[in-house]
Amino acid sequence: MSRNIDRIELRVEATRDLSPSLKHLRLVPAHGQGQLLAPASAGSHIVLTLRDASRTFRNAYSLTSKPGARDAYEIIVRRVQQSRGGSDFIHREIVPGTLLEATPPANLFAPVRTARRHLLIAAGVGITPFLSYLPELDALGQPFELHYCARDDEQTCFASWFGERPNARIYRDIEGHRLDVLALLRAQPVGTQLYVCGPDTLMDHVLASARDLGWPASTLHAERFGGSRGGAAFVVSLARSGFDVHVPGDVSLLDALEAAGVHADSQCRGGACGVCRTTVLDGCPEHRDYFLSAAERSEGRHIMPCVSRAAGKRLVLDL
């Protein structure tokens, strides 16, 4: 029997509705009692393969289980109305006993262990990577602050995770209760590392504000699992494989490639890690990633198929 180290099998042991739109999953090894999972560090995620009747989704989810835990991986999934379908599928179809294919944990959002202080800013379901930070930073004994912009149901769900902590604050989208990002960033002592996870608008605002205030690039950390926004349909020609793949408007280029059986390396599926970088032989990419430099973008020789698309009707890739 061949074993693929890039793929693990998990069984949904339990599900819990934290709210109408937030579902908690506890995932254990699919086969065999007493099997242990690989330990994951704080900020890690796994990519779940979700097979709907008509299509396959691969979505990344932060692990909310305690770092180092080997009995189970835990995730929290928000049902997104406008999603590509993965989160909706989990809310509709996943029940205890369901078997899921996943990647082993990877970490693109680890806390800097040599830092003097940590500033965590989260909004919405972007709180999930930080749930594993809390025990890790407690164990390291390093000072940190958590600032969380929450909706009603999220406040109810997550307040209990850090309700008693004096270093955690929850903000609401109500006049007088909003987070003042600039004031918060200005007040931070030298030696602080910044981590942000949430909707793109919040992350862009926080990161741009920090850069304007002179925070060095190495102190800024963002976790983006935005997924692809979709766009116009186009055709991608695979030069080495010798065939064309149609990419519908609501399917990412990477998903379309995988559906066509083309092997393409990938990791975060959010345009952040750079693993899926692919050479463009012809056509103009519409870059939506956070990995390529400005020079590489204008050159147009590479594309991140997990989030980026074609600017025109056709792309030729070296695949």
Add this chain to the structure above:
Amino acid sequence: MQIEAIPSTPVYFPVQIAAAATAQQHLLIVERAEWLKPEQLNPLSDAASSLFVYLLGNTILRSSTQAQYECRSFNDGQSLWAMVDAFLSQARMGLRLYVIGSEPFLWQASAIATRYGMTTDAMQLELAGKPSRNVYCIHCRHTIRDAGTNLVTCPSCGKTLAVRAHFSRRLGAYIGVQADAEEPGVLPPVEELCR
């Protein structure tokens, strides 16, 4: 003698304050006033930011510059580093550190800043003066200050050390290894270090 550079060997560039004009505060530490070129104190384009200059030695900067800055000079290293420490303990994010001096001076400043959690992309180090290296004896852990040759005798354990290209940023020193470990008494010729 040119020690062949390896990845851990530090590379230094001239300090350019204007390049980091988006920062909120700039701290410039200079070992000897004459190593600071007046043009390096170009007026900062960002009016909201401020520049502090700390000088070792009782000198006053030539005032041929229009830059707005607050300058302090210190008689000795101890009072200088104590002040740097006090400054960093109060500083906020958005601080840039610039240091001009000999290699041991640069890495002393770097060590203090690192202790306060400053990252290397918030610091600029400019090497000045004659070549001089701190050497860390791997045999007895003594640090020999301001070595000027490729071979030094460790005053703590008496071994003759060859100064290697490997540099420890934590210790701010090159690694010194017994030079005649393989053939006792056989030593390479002594040469002056150059940059």
